[in-house]
Amino acid sequence: MIDIAYAMAPPSGQGGGDNALIAFLPMILIFAVFYFLLIRPQQKKAKEHKSMLDELKKGDAIITQGGLYGKIVSVSDNVVTLEVADKVRVKISRAHIAGLAPAGIDQNP
Template sequence: MFVTPAFAQTATGDAMGASGFLIQIVPFVLIFVIMYFLLIRPQQRRASEHKEMIKNLRRGDTVVMSGGLIGKIVKVVDDGELVLDVGEGGGKMQVRVARGMVQDLRTKGEPVKDAG
């Protein structure tokens, strides 16, 4: 009825040693490799594409902000800020926004020539 210590022990004892350890590690390594190719790598690629898109913003581009605001870039203030025209029909409603909050580039526009 009770299992004696002799039956509870494995027959090989410590004979498997390192190979048994490797067999136990293989599933964890496979899970990490799958996670890398399915999750981590695409996310890094998207982040680098977004960074490149933000770096190449210029006057005349139509952008979508992370809050849903859509506007045309009127002026690039510095590396961190933009001025957007969000007025409809040529209205002069301008908003100053952080460059990093640009989520999407709708259309690449031709830069507007200065009037002066």
């Protein structure tokens, strides 16, 4: 009978809640690590990309996600017209712009 008494959980008034917190502590720490190492930087990068897309204007040199370099000829809500060579214009979705082209690259050979 004494062996069974040791195997039983302590009465609710004697600190049984501390064990629950200690049991969840590793999961809380793992979530915190994932948040600060993965989720937060990804959200920051997405916010910067969205603000870059909102600030596009005529004359900006850009690169698309497909690797196409060009200069913006016109901008509308969802479509951007690029000039990739003399008198060669391409319409692309605004969402498929990877970023501004690095300085020093000649977009129109």
